[in-house]
Amino acid sequence: MSEWAMRGARQNLLIKNQGVWESVVQCLIPGRPHIKAITNANLRKHFPRWAKLSALDELLPGQQSQAASNRRFRQETGILASLILLNWPEFAQKYIKDTNFQVLSPEARHAVWTNKFTINPLENMDIPRTFEKGKPITLLQLCVSWKRPEFLELFIDAGANFTHEPDIIFTALENPWGLDGIDGDGSTTSQLLKMLLEAGADPNPPGYLYTPLQFAVHHLEESWVQSLLIEARDANLIGNPKGKDPYGLKDRDHKDRVPWYNLNPLEICRRTPPEPDNDGSEELNSKTRKRIEQLLIQYGAENGPDVIDVSSDSPDEGTTT
The missing domain is CATH 1.25.40 (Serine Threonine Protein Phosphatase 5, Tetratricopeptide repeat)
Structure with missing residues (x-):
């Protein structure tokens, strides 16, 4: 349903309905089984937009070994990276304004912008190739390199800075x-x-x-x-x-x-x-x-x-x- 809505430029249907919105948030988390399944070439043909999320790799191994309390920070970074891949700033705006994001501590909020991930697109995938394969990048680097000012504005308003x-x-x-x-x-x-x-x-x-x-x-x-x-x-x-x-x-x-x-x-x-x-x-x-x-x-x-x-x-x- 989300693929259909996005093809028809009906993204607001997925944002306004709170129950649907919460379900879609879960689908944006990197490493979920359905995203791994879309690495299949035949499935990618049916889900061209969501298939882009298969290019977002798990966050760096060094971060995967952090305490469980830090994993939520990686999850939030991954969700926002997924939304950049989908070019869906309207959803990102609502996600950043959601209570679960707003209650993050300053340290946790800072980690959202500084955690790194990799993007490795599969063949015939409509994704800009501005980074070397396997190069760790941040959310800020991604939206600047891909020329996405609408995302950068959201991140700056949410407290992102350029110290690092x-x-x-x-x-x-x-x-x-x-x-x-x-x-x-x-x-x-x-x-x-x-x-x-x-x-x-x-x-x-x-x-x-x-x-x-x-x-x-x-x-x-x-x-x-x-x-x-x-x-x-x-x-x-x-x-x-x-x-x-x-x-x-x-x-x-x-x-x-x-x-x-x-x-x-x-x-x-x-x-x-x-x-x-x-x-x-x-x-x-x-x-x-x-x-x-x-x-x-x-x-x-x-x-x-x-x-x-x-x-x-x-x-x-x-x-x-």
Whole structure:
């Protein structure tokens, strides 16, 4: 019945009826027998939406050995992860407002956002592949990577914070125009970035080859630049020439004599050529570049040295943590 309701966009039928709602909550818990059964290819054809839950693995073995009193925290994390897989924020909103969730202690609530799980989709499963197979992730990392601001807003309102998510801004800026062209204009990334920064995410994670501000300026994305400047209050942020690439890339843009990430933000802005917009004109992007330049100057951008001397040391390669 739930599969039928979701196919027909009648999810509210499952939310408004309290008895049905309570039954569906139990079905969202990872590891339940019916979910394991949907790993069968023939069954998946009949339950395409709910079959997605078979991609959510049991939470990490280290957490499975915790005391029984902590298992409820894993269960709550698993239920919310299931709802992200089903893309069902309306249900998540009711679940978070339910008494059973609201009475959690601050420690238990914190564990909901910091517990980790893995997503390993089966073949022909309509699930974004933004994480390496078997990589442990958190709820916050999942909804940011999958561009789900409606879930992130719910989690922030419920008390989620980014104390243990030092690289979450780089997660938001990965695949910035969405997966499969879903966010072609970058507006969802802009929304996520603003939400994260206003909720206290670090605008300048240390130890990286370049900063989020340099990245945003290089792509001439005015809204990203503005959000970062509002929170960081520093228009001269540059990366560590010996730092790692946040996306683990080994060979970045070396077409120019000086790579963009070795320049300060103002110089990046002035050197980045505007790309043609949809009608083939560069005029709109040229205006955007001018506005970004004015923003940087407003927040104290300095010309500084055009080039950071890295001739003696090459940036260390690495992957995100």
